[in-house]
Amino acid sequence: MGRIGDNGRGKLIDAAFNCFAQFGYEKASSRLIAAEAGVALGLIHRHFEGKRGLLEATDIKYLEWARQRAQRGLPTLWGSGGDQQLSESDQLAIAYLQKAVMQPRPGSKELTQKWLEIATQDIIDAQKSGVIELHATPEQCARILLMLETGALILSDVGLDDPHTQKNDMLKAMSHIITPC
Template structure:
């Protein structure tokens, strides 16, 4: 018995989980609804009853992934002790991706396929990051008003660059590292380096190292 056919899950949940696994493994276009139904251990007619179509099932998978992302962001508190907010975002959201290879693979495929659905998914992620920054009272700092407006525009993008970058680049990063990209020790070291680089600036950090 697989996770997707567990009797502890409803048929709807098994179908959504099966779709997540197969979309992550094969991609959306290469996955049929019949393959998803077979993976979930339910009839094809039941899939149609619950989701209507493969597009409807994809929307359900995206909603589940986005709900998880929003819950992780909701746990984020304002940084303390001189921590960088960006580094704090990276540390907290590592909980979502670090131990979940299937979600990483799904998001990587979904975001990189370049479809309208990809754009919708990224927009929802961006809206979530922007809303959490607003809730934390992040502003543009002491700069001029145009600079503050620019910071407000780009801050949620920077958050997603930090969060999604390692996930999107994982297939090639693994060739340059001795350990898996999302191994606990690698995550810890990367988060600490992000903290230092974002606090001091990349140029300042390199200058200090060269002294």
């Protein structure tokens, strides 16, 4: 996911996105975000009327990322399976959604609902194109995918699993509801 721009507004959105993905909404202070962006703290209020407005702008950035991935035929949450590695920006976007789900904050429900809509459509499109066969509804598949991914984050956070094992386990679990054609 590329940078939005070099102006103060774009720098703040990029920095907030990074901070919210890394620390969550509550722990990412306005001061931290401004410092990460290399701008004055007052620009947050000038451009966004506060941290909440900045959060709304970062949610829009995340949803644009998810839509672009879906339009390119790429899964919206966890890569495309197999041994393909996720880019650093994809990992950051995934962490952003995970934090919104795992650490509820303003707009978490709406962001998650919009992601589920995008992921469901992504699954429907893959089914229609003959790439996958479903053993559950597309909506159920999207919800299960989200639950698997957030569950993997919990295991990782407490040190019970490594990312490679998690990905293999998720692919195995998903194979019971989505089968490649």
